[in-house]
Amino acid sequence: MISIIVPIYNVEKYLSRCIDSILKQSFTDLEIILVDDGSTDNCGKICDEYKLIDDRIKVIHKKNGGLSDARNAGIRVAKGKYLMFVDSDDFINDDMCKILLDKMEKYKVDIVSCNFFFNYNNGIRKINNQSIKTVTVLNNLETVKAYFCNYSVDLNVVWNKLYKKELFSKYNIIFPKGYIHEDNFIIYKLYYYAKKICIINDILYFYEQRDNSIVGKISSQNILSQIECIKDHCVFAKEHDDIKKYLNIGVRNLYLNCISIIIKNKKLRYLKSNIKDIEKNIFSKNIFGKNVIFFSLKNLMTYLLIKTNCIFQVKKIQYIFISIIKSLR
Incomplete structure (x- = not known):
């Protein structure tokens, strides 16, 4: 039912935590696609070891092409009806897949978005201040308006959501290569082409805050x-x-x-x-x-x-x- 795409590059410190959180999902009909984007540390080896212990895991080893290229590689081989993206230094709640899929089917929507924690190295967690506080179902134009006019991080990123895979294939949506903040190039298009979007306030994703993050650097x-x-x-x-x-x-x-x-x-x-x-x-x-x-x-x-x-x-x-x-x- 759900293909989870994990782009991976030199995050051996965090990778097992990420994969373990996916393997512990209460919803089990998963395809887990680990995309090793030319890692120079032990990430490739870790991926291969996990593949041996769970047959739901697929591993792609590829030349380094960046986050977008890795996600696109995962999308190309994904067989699930739905797609999720989990960054390899982050991790997810045990019930994330189940909760998002339940809302997807209950409200008959094309995208479900949840809230998340900012997870800091010192053990502190901060709840994202989501602009929409209760379960809300919006049409495509309402969501685009919320995205551009009432900016909040949860609407801006791709990794705290469940998508119908056909949104990507039908409208030829791919991540652009070579840019930072690549989510900004496609997320509003996904909202536009979706018929309905459900936004919930459940905190199901843990977004790691790393000091050496490229996204966080001013350059x-x-x-x-x-x-x-x-x-x-x-x-x-x-x-x-x-x-x-x-x-x-x-x-x-x-x-x-x-x-x-x-x-x-x-x-x-x-x-x-x-x-x-x-x-x-x-x-x-x-x-x-x-x-x-x-x-x-x-x-x-x-x-x-x-x-x-x-x-x-x-x-x-x-x-x-x-x-x-x-x-x-």
Whole structure:
């Protein structure tokens, strides 16, 4: 019934915990696809050892191609009616598959999304502040709006969800290679093509917070990936008028997030020409327009600094404005 795809690269410290949590699932009709993405540590050996103890496990050994490439390799061989993604340094609740599948069948939806813990190295766990607090069934347009206008991490990532596999095959959805935050390129498309989506607040996934995580690092690759995501959103918006206004909100938020990161990091200032090019070729004179209510105070101040040409000269003006406005509230 369910194919679980685990992309793996140099995480031998966490891998057994991840696989064990999948093997302990109370729902047992599983296909477990371990994709060893050219690991240089003992991950490949660990995968092969697990394959010998449980015949539900398939192992793919491949040349390193990145997280997206590994996930795509898993999707290509998956036989299940449904798909799940579990990152190899994370782990899941014993009943995650059962609970998600129950909701999938009860509400006759195409995607089920749950809440999760941030799992820290010091043993502390923090519950994600999910924007939707109770069991909720949304249609595709409602979900796209929630994703772009009421941002929360649980709606943004691919790994805390169960999907009908046909969403990927029917609409030729694959993860883009070579980018950070690759989930941002496809998750909104999955929402759009799904007929209905169920969101629950059960905390079923444990998201490991690693100090050396690529996603958590501020880098030029991070910014350039976000710029490519902006372009991807814009292309999709041109082809789908029914969600164009929500996509535009997402594009503007990503753009202002890039600007904010560059403000804080002098080493990234050389990327300002890339950002200016985005503004010149994509945005109209008014970035916010009628959708101003969907933007944070921080992003509003960032935009003001852009229009007054202070954005790359005065790093702390943004925070001064925010402090003044907060004091007046």
